[in-house]
Amino acid sequence: MTQQTAANHYGFTLPEELILLRDQIRRFMREEVKPIEDELPHDATGCSAEDRKHLRSIAEEMGLTRTSVPEEYGGNPISTLARVIITEESSKCRLGAYSPALGAFGGGPPNIIWGGTPQQIEKYGIPSVEGSLFAFVAITEPTGGSDPRNNIQTRAVKKGSHWILNGRKMWITGAKLASYGIIFARTDDGGEGQPPQITAFIVEPHFPGISFNEIEVIRALSPYEIVLEDCEIPEENVLGKVGEGFSVAQNWLVDARIPYAAGCIGIAQEALDMACGWVKNRPVRGGMLDGKQAIQWMIADSEVELRAARLLVYAAASRVDAGENVKVDASICKLYGTETAGRVVDRAIQMFGGMGVAKEMPLERWYRELRVKRIGEGPSEVHRMVIARDKLRNTDGGSYFG
Ligand SMILES: Cc1cc2nc3c(=O)[nH]c(=O)nc-3n(C[C@H](O)[C@H](O)[C@H](O)COP(=O)(O)OP(=O)(O)OC[C@H]3O[C@@H](n4cnc5c(N)ncnc54)[C@H](O)[C@@H]3O)c2cc1C
Incomplete structure (x- = not known):
């Protein structure tokens, strides 16, 4: 306990x-x-x-x-x-x-x-x-996922009672296995100084003109490339208003980031607790592993970082519940939660030694999956950019010179 x-x-x-x-x-x-x-x-x-x-x-x-x-x-x-x-x-x-x-x-x-x-x-x-359907969400394209509004090149053109989609999506989790998906496509390039307009469409895997290619990655659950060649989507499958898909996507992403960080913290806490149990019972010269300062420092650093990450996540979640804008808080949680969890699982593996990388243990799997978590849902660098911009916008200088 x-x-x-x-x-x-x-x-x-x-x-x-x-x-x-x-x-x-x-x-x-x-x-x-x-x-x-x-x-x-x-x-x-x-x-x-x-x-x-x-x-x-x-x-x-x-x-x-x-x-x-x-x-x-x-x-x-x-x-x-x-x-x-x-x-x-x-x-x-x-x-x-x-x-x-x-x-x-x-x-x-x-x-x-x-x-x-x-x-x-x-x-x-x-x-x-009810658990009978499972969906994918496709935003990212081969042109890049970090700046989706500008990178989305998949085009949707209205033709009679259908929209015709052409383009490619990349790294879409579970796409081929899903019963339907939400695809974001460009419906207007925007004018001088105006951003492109993006629209969300609901697609089903049997629609004409859609195909999937599996991409093998570091983790077990594969993402897919989605190829759209004159893919026909009925008009009634536009999700939300035409041209307003980007804010829909953004709200969804921001909403997901805080629980995303919480999941990573849960995994890392379990890894740390497992490592503590292991080092207490692992004999080395002069006693058990837990008596060694090198091990204690790994445990201490992991515990401190996990507590900090958890407090950030709980505080941000409480702010959502109070109806506050948490765009920056969500970036802070995503960045710190995923990076902390990666470091903690890495240290846990080190404390376990060879057992840490054995397939019979969950650690090597968590290690691989947490590596993806620093890229998916916006890479760490993009979240750092969001945090830094906000800080610079709201801070003129300290009181020392003022
Ligand atoms: C396993 C897996 C599953 C995924 N599932 C989905 C899914 O279901 N749906 C979906 O839509 N997407 C999904 N993605 C895509 C994911 O969201 C993107 O990979 C991510 O947003 C980064 O986009 P990118 O890979 O095109 O990298 P790029 O945008 O090309 O960026 C490459 C690297 O450049 C750096 N970088 C980018 N922008 C900046 C900047 N402004 N400043 C400094 N550095 C920067 C970052 O280090 C980044 O990792 C998944 C990805 C993976 C790996």
Whole structure:
């Protein structure tokens, strides 16, 4: 049992109901998810449909399958802080980055679907919540993902009752396996000094003119290239207003960044706790490994950085819940959460020695997946740019010279 069970969560006082929620998720992970995961191959990306159904039914009983669904569609929306707690706890498993909990209470549609028409919500949104549909979101292109508004070259042209899309998307997670996806395309180049206009479209893999190529990467779950050659999309599949897709994409990305960081922190905390258990029992000359200062410093640095990262994430989540603008906070969480988690898992591997890189342990997998986390959802450098610009805009100079 770690110090995390304290009501005062590393200096951040969680409301009583979130402490109960956290304990409930821990129990679910230990009693339901772990036994299933123990039977899976090392590089699995999910469990069997039967196991997923079983986990979902328990999550349903816990009231945790509709937490991203607005109330008017039968949902049970929760606070961002609650979402962060669930993500952090449910990432503490071998499949960490692909949790929450093997799709039991994760998944669901990208929240932008709730801005769609009633027909789109009924056709795509509701079945996604029920676990029968799974979606991809395609923003990035071969021309670059760091500056999507200008890099999106995929073009959509209206022809009768259809839009015709031409272009390519890159690195799209799970695209070929999904039942539908949301693709962002350019519908207007913008004028002198005006940015291009981007529109969001809902596509299905069987639409004419769409194909997928798998891209093998460092992690188990593959992303895909999507090729669009005169891909025909019915008019009613425009998501939101024509030309307003970029703000839709941006809101979705900002919204996702804080829980994204929480998931990384959960994985890294588990790695650190595992390493502490290991070094206490690993004999070296003169005692156990935990008596060595070199090891203690790795533990101390990891603990300090993880507490700092967690406080940033909880504070940002609380600001979302208070209705504040968190664009910069979300960048801070994404940057510090992913980079901290990468360093902590790296140190944990070092403390385990050879066992740290063995496939039978989850550490090497977490290490590979956390490497991707510093690139996906905006690379670290882009978040540093957002943070620095904001700081420079709002700071004229210190009081010393003033
Ligand atoms: C496994 C995986 C899954 C992904 N899943 C999805 C998905 O589902 N949907 C989706 O739309 N995208 C997805 N992506 C794409 C991801 O969001 C992009 O890779 C990311 O935004 C970076 O874009 P890029 O790869 O084109 O790199 P580029 O934009 O070419 O940038 C390359 C590097 O240049 C540096 N850089 C870029 N801009 C700046 C700057 N302004 N200042 C300083 N340095 C800079 C950064 O170090 C960056 O890593 C995924 C990527 C991976 C690897």
